[in-house]
Amino acid sequence: MADRPAPARRIVVLLAVLAGLAGLGPDPAHAVLPEEVLANPAHEARARAISKELRCVVCQNQSIDDSDAELARDLRVLVRQRIVKGDSDDEVIAYVVSRYGDFVLLRPPVKGATLVLWIGPIAIVLIGLLALISYFRRAGREAENAGR
Template sequence: MNRPFLILLGVIGVTVPLLLSSPAHAVNPDEILSNTVLEERARDISQELRCLVCQNQSIDDSDADLARDLRVLVRERLVAGDTDQQVIDYIVARYGDYVLLNPPLKPETYVLWASPIVLAILALIAVAAFYRRKQRESGAKPDKLSKDEQTRLNEILETAQKDGSK
C-alpha cells in the first residue's frame, strides 16, 4: 500500500471514534426528571458544579455517591421552583466556592486564580537560570596550571616522547 493511503486510514481511524463519541454522564435513570425542561436545566447546572470527591469532574460526569446526592438536590430545588442561580447559590452556600468548576474572581479566590500564573513564571525563571548556568559553564576557560603542575606535565610529556622514540 502507498504511504498517503495509510496516513489517511490512520487519521480516519482516530477521528471517527472521537466524532461519534459523546460524554459519559453518570446520571442514573431514577434521577432523571419527567419534565424535559427541568431535566435540561438540571443537566446545565450539574455541568457547572464540581464533584467534591473526584475534584476534576462535574457532578454530571461523576459516579461518586456525593455527586449523586448533589444531582438529586439540584433536581429537588428545581422542582421546588428555584431559578438556576438560586440552586447554584444554595449549593455554594453549603459547600463553598470550591464546588464551582469556574469559581468567581474575588479576594477569597485570588490565590486560586493567580497560582497558575505564578507557577508559570517560576518555571520560566528556573529554565532561564538553568540555561544561563549551562552557558556560563560551557564558555568558561579552564584554570591555568600552577608552576609545579606545568613542570610535572612537561616531565611526563618528555618521558612519553623518549619512550615513543625508542
C-alpha cells in the same frame, strides 16, 4: 518496491484511529441514571446545565453530571429537587456553594482570592512577550552594529 502508505493516506489512517479512540472514551452523559431524570424536559435541561458547573467533591476533577460517585448522585438529586420546588438556577448553585464553598464551582468566580487564577496566565504570557520583544530588538540592533 516497498509498499508504503502515501502521506495523505497515512493522515487518513491516523484520523480514523483517533476517531475510533474518541469513540471508545467514556460517554459523559452516562452518569445520570434513568430514574433521576425529571419528567419536565425544561427542568431536566436546567438540572443538566447546573450539574455540569458543579464539581464532584469526592472525585474533584469531574462534574457531578459526569461522576458515578454516590455523593455526586445525591447532589444531582438535590439539584433536581430544588428546581422542582421552584428555585432559580442561581439559587440552586448558591445553596450548594453555601455548603461546600467556591471550590465546588468548576468555573471559579472572579473575586479577590481567585484573581491570581484569572489574571495569572495572561500576566505570564504578557511578561514572556515583552521579554521576547526586547530580546529580538536587542539582537536586531547588535546585528545592525555588526554589519556596519
